Amino acid sequence: MQTIRIPHTDLDVSRLALGCMGLGGGWEANTALTADHERQAREFLDAAEEIGANFFDHANIYGRGRAEEVFGRVLREKPSLRDRIVIQSKCGIRWADDPPGTPQRFDFSGDHILESVDAILRRLGTDRLEILLLHRPDVLWQGEEIAEAFEKLRSSGRVRYFGVSNQNRFQMEYLQSFLSEPLVANQMEMSLLHHGFAEVGISFNQASPRYPDGWEGVMEYCRLNGVLPQAWSPLARGVLTGNLEGEPDNVRQAAGLVREYSRTHETTPEAILLAWLLKHPADIQPILGTSRPDRLRACVKALSVSLSREEWYSLFAAARGESMP
Ligand SMILES: NC(=O)c1ccc[n+]([C@@H]2O[C@H](COP(=O)([O-])OP(=O)(O)OC[C@H]3O[C@@H](n4cnc5c(N)ncnc54)[C@H](OP(=O)(O)O)[C@@H]3O)[C@@H](O)[C@H]2O)c1
Numbered sequence: 001m002q003t004i005r006i007p008h009t010d011l012d013v014s015r016l017a018l019g020c021m022g023l024g025g026g027w028e029a030n031t032a033l034t035a036d037h038e039r040q041a042r043e044f045l046d047a048a049e050e051i052g053a054n055f056f057d058h059a060n061i062y063g064r065g066r067a068e069e070v071f072g073r074v075l076r077e078k079p080s081l082r083d084r085i086v087i088q089s090k091c092g093i094r095w096a097d098d099p100p101g102t103p104q105r106f107d108f109s110g111d112h113i114l115e116s117v118d119a120i121l122r123r124l125g126t127d128r129l130e131i132l133l134l135h136r137p138d139v140l141w142q143g144e145e146i147a148e149a150f151e152k153l154r155s156s157g158r159v160r161y162f163g164v165s166n167q168n169r170f171q172m173e174y175l176q177s178f179l180s181e182p183l184v185a186n187q188m189e190m191s192l193l194h195h196g197f198a199e200v201g202i203s204f205n206q207a208s209p210r211y212p213d214g215w216e217g218v219m220e221y222c223r224l225n226g227v228l229p230q231a232w233s234p235l236a237r238g239v240l241t242g243n244l245e246g247e248p249d250n251v252r253q254a255a256g257l258v259r260e261y262s263r264t265h266e267t268t269p270e271a272i273l274l275a276w277l278l279k280h281p282a283d284i285q286p287i288l289g290t291s292r293p294d295r296l297r298a299c300v301k302a303l304s305v306s307l308s309r310e311e312w313y314s315l316f317a318a319a320r321g322e323s324m325p
Helices: 035-051 062-077 079-084 110-124 143-155 169-176 196-202 218-225 249-264 269-278 293-304 309-320
Strands: 003-005 012-014 017-019 055-057 086-091 129-134 159-165 185-189 228-232 285-288
Touching: 035 062, 035 293, 062 079, 062 110, 086 110, 110 129, 110 143, 129 143, 129 185, 143 159, 143 169, 159 169, 159 228, 169 218, 185 218, 196 218, 218 228, 249 269, 249 309, 269 285, 269 293, 269 309, 285 293
Parallel strands: 017 055, 017 285, 055 086, 086 129, 129 159, 159 185, 185 228, 228 285
Antiparallel strands: 003 012
């Protein structure tokens, strides 16, 4: 597997990262880990080694903590693995009833960040995270408080680098202005279907611009400042490569083209979807959401596909349901 050096760090990570949201049995509260969850996590980590992926994306909310816990159990079985992998997790989203009687909310308070990291490390059974991301912007955030929490985590060795998720350009700029070290990543939804990051680039000065609010300058900020853009849901959750029943025309057409290119490039549809993201010059890192070994093998083929400019724009036009302006 090809690797990339994350800017501003000494981390060499696989070009494709593996998302851990599918581990630990979903979102349900008050359920326990089972032997099946452990088997799934074991097979996932074995498949990761097989395809050469060393970068794992967690969040404290995945499986309500069970994703990190089951990952930690497998890590304890294979202690030598820890130094060969890079672990990223996130905090800042709080469920309702945490503690009882509270609403679902965002929380970037210093105390919550520190407590969350300690709980993450406990569940994973490790002494450090390579990267911590703030999950979704907290309207009530205070830059000074976040900077202080980050400094405590960095100086105690609990977290090496920091980044964000789902933040626009101004939010990144605001937070960065308080920090002594650069933000290293911004994780956002990006795929052939969720293509605001591309749409915004062709919308300026158009009679009827179609760009979704918030994307202005995000990719340019990342490129100028060495922030790694990470794509969540890069396979569009299987919509383009699975069952198309009930999907609108643009999705069917895009899926048809994905299939056609997978034949001409002698590869898999998943590879074409990921190659579309990989061609972007900001070096987008897809975070794959599947934990199935067969689908991971289908995805890794993306690294040997090079789409032409014409194929890239044809896929984009099909997905947006309109040719370029
Ligand atoms: N920062 C954020 O706010 C945020 C939000 C969401 C996710 N994430 C991260 O991003 C990662 C990826 O997100 P994601 O899981 O939404 O991304 P994804 O890779 O686009 O979708 C994966 C899901 O689609 C299913 N799928 C893929 N191909 C399929 C097909 N041909 N037919 C049927 N189902 C198919 C997979 O099922 P199988 O498991 O059966 O293959 C899996 O449930 C997560 O694990 C997490 O780490 C971050």
